[in-house]
Amino acid sequence: MTESPSTTKKAPSRIQQRNRTLILDAALEVFSSQGYRGATLDQIAKQAGLSKPNILYYFNGKQEIHVTLLNQLMTVWLDPLKEMNPNGDPIKELIGYVHRKLDMAIELPRESRLFANEILQGAPRMGPHLSAGLKPLFDKQIIVITRWMESGKIARSDPAHLLFSIWATTQHYADFAAQTEVLLPDRQAREDGARAFLDQLFTKLLTP
Template structure:
C-alpha cells in the first residue's frame, strides 16, 4: 500500500527532515490523545511550526496518521517476516518472542498508536490488516504447521499461537505503567523485560516441545 502526501516529485533533504519532525511530533500527540482527540494545531505546535507550514508537507491529519500506521506496520511485522522455515523451530520462536519484547520496550508510543486504531475498529488500516497482515500471518502459520507435521513442535493452532505472542509481548508496551506499579521499584526497572523474556520462553517453548 502506497501512502503519498503533497507532491510526487522527489523530496529534498530538508523536505524529508521536516516530514520526520512532523511525524515524530504527531506520534507523540496521537499516542497520548488518540486520533479523534488530536488536532493539526496540536501537531504543528509539537513540531514547532505553523499550521500552514505543516500542511505543505501533509494534506491532513488523516494523511499523517496513515503514514505513521504504515511505517508502524512495516516495523511491527519485520520480526514475523524473519521467522525462517529452515531454521530450528525453538530457536526461531525464541528469537521472535525476544524481538517482540524488544519492540515493546523500544516502541511504546507506536504500540499505543496501533492499539488505539484497533480499538476504534481499524477504520484507517483495515485494508492493511485484511491484505498485507493476513497474508503474512497465513504464510507463517503454514510454516508452523510444517514444523508440527515434521514432529518438531507439538500440535497447536498456529494462528492463535501468533495472536497470543502478540498479546503477551505487547502487554509490556500498552500496560507498562501497570506492570511497573505491580512489580514495584525492586523489579520494575529495565530488568523487567529480561524477566518477561525468560518467562515467556518457558511458557511457549516448553508448551510447544514435542512430547516424548
C-alpha cells in the first residue's frame, strides 16, 4: 500500500543534518576525554555551540548519543580486519593490517579512546556488536592465519594473541597519546618511528 503524504517520514533538512553532525562530533570529543560517566549533556551542548534543549530535540539523551557513536564506530573498526586477503601474501597482509590499525590510531584518536573507554567499562552498550560483529570476523580471520601458519608461510604462534598484540601496539598511540606526545614531541618522527618499529617487530615475528 502506498503511504500517504501525511504518513511518509520526511528526510532531515540540511540544518538538521548539520546539527546532528555538530552534536555527534562534540559528543565524540567529550566522551573520548571524559568517558561515558564523566560526560554530560551540558558539556556536549557547550562543545557543539548549541543549547541543551536543542540537543534533546535530536536525541533522547546521553545514552542515545553514545550508542549512535558506537554504532558508527563499529563499522569503521571492523573494516581493516575485513581487508585482510586470505589469498594474498601472508606477511604483507598482516603488515598491511598493522599499518591500517596504526593509521586509524593516528587519524582517529578520539574514536579509539571512545572504544577503549567503553571496553574498560565492560562494554555495556557495545556488547551486542562485539558478539554479532567482531566475534564472527575474528574467528574467520583466525582460521585464515592458522592456515598460513600450518602451511609454513608464516612462523607459528598463537593467532588470537597475535591480533591482540597488533591491537595493543597500534592503539597505544591513540589511547596513550598524552604520554607519547610528551616523550616524543616531534609528531612526524614519532609516527615514522612507530611504523618502522612495528614493521620490524612483526616482520621478524612472522618470518618462518
